[in-house]
Amino acid sequence: MFPRLCVTIITNTTLLLLSSSLTFAATKKPQPPDKFPPNPLEITVPDPLNPRSPKDTRPLTSEERQTLEVALEELNQQAAAKLAAGDKISAFEIWNRELRLRRFLGQLAEVQALSRVGAIAWNANDRQEVQYITQRLQTVQKQSQTQKTADLEFLQALGQAYQQVRSSKLALVVYDQILASVRQQGDAVAEVNTLKTIGSIHLGWFDYPSAAAIYEKLLAMATSQGDRANELLYLQQLAYIYEQAKQPENSLKARNQLAKIYQNEKNFTQIPDLKQEIATDYEALAKENPSLLQQAFRNYQAAYMTAWDLQQYVRAGEILRKLIALYRSQGQVEEALQASQILLQAEQLSSNSYGLMTAYDEIGQIYIQRKDYPQALQAFKKGLEIAQQLQYNEEYFTQQIQKVSGQSVK
DSSP, rough: OOHHHHHHHHHHHHHHHHHHHHHHHHHHHOOOOOOOOOOTOOOOOOOOOOOSSSTSSSSSHHHHHHHHHHHHHHHHHHHHHHTTTTHHHHHHHHHHHHHHHHHHOOOOHHHHHHHHHHHHHHTTTTTTHHHHHHHHHHHHHHHHHHHHHHHHHHHHHHHHHHTTTTTTTHHHHHHHHHHHHHHTOOOOOHHHHHHHHHHHHHHHOHHHHHHHHHHHHHHHHHHTOOOHHHHHHHHHHHHHHHHHHTTOOOOOOHHHHHHHHHHHTTTTTGGGHHHHHHHHHHHHTTTTOOGGHHHHHHHHHHHHHHHHHHTTTHHHHHHHHHHHHHHHHOOOOHHHHHHHHHHHHHHHHHTTTTHHHHHHHHHHHHHHHHTTTTHHHHHHHHHHHHHHTTTHHHHHHHHHHHHHHHHHHH
């Protein structure tokens, strides 16, 4: 009797405790997990290096500033040493302490320090630290707007800091403010430099339309001022931007302007590459407008002829290969063969054995296209001779000779 009673009491007690536990759990609100830890740059903790108490709002004396600057530089060195030793966590803990104290030296000093550590965090691939610094930069930016302390030096430091943490949109907002400010001051040099920075940011993020708009402005300014050096620079940049943006019509416009300047200045060394690029643009446009194909041929021809005149035989050979490929794509076999003979001369004059070997291969393929197998066989045999000298690609030429020999028998 007693054991049964004991079991009953224990069971009832257990159920009562369980019921109470469930009731407590039901009445207690569940706490959300702490997914977003506080930004260590925003927390306020006592620090022995802090030169004043929280209630003390007076500016630091020059002596206090100097003492603090020395102490913060020591922290910076300690953090750098920790990072070099592979202790990234401790390094950024020290840097975060330094950054919390930097605000006592003013907004500009803090932003400059955030910029420095931000670059280190980015290079160390510490995304969380980069986020902390970006958030703090935004806080300081808002404070400066409220307090109206955002002078030009501060804005430039802020824009640079946002670049260091790769926040392009935030950086562009700041540089737009800088641009408006320097324009208001009539500072033409600062305006150009700011536009260059904005353009480089757009390019860095592959925003080619926005980059093109900036460099078109820069080009107009350089042209109006007769600044030939920068005019050439901006035209080159625009040609590149439009090429990357797959806008051959616009890149062609920039390159034609460049060619005109080079020819007027008798700067012929730039012509071969430029004419080849112009030919490539025409080739791309000819897909929609076949009548432009002749312009592609003319510019390839002008490119290799200029290179030849300048005794740039290697460059001439490279351009001739593109011209030959275009002839073959259009079924102009005879023209391709004529260009191939010139290619042989270019490779011989440049003493380029490998180029000469591949030229004979090119000629052999063209003769096959024309179904002139005996001539193709001769070309491949000459190619094999050079391949044997180089001890390279011998098997390939042997196979080509066997294939062509079989065609000749037929």
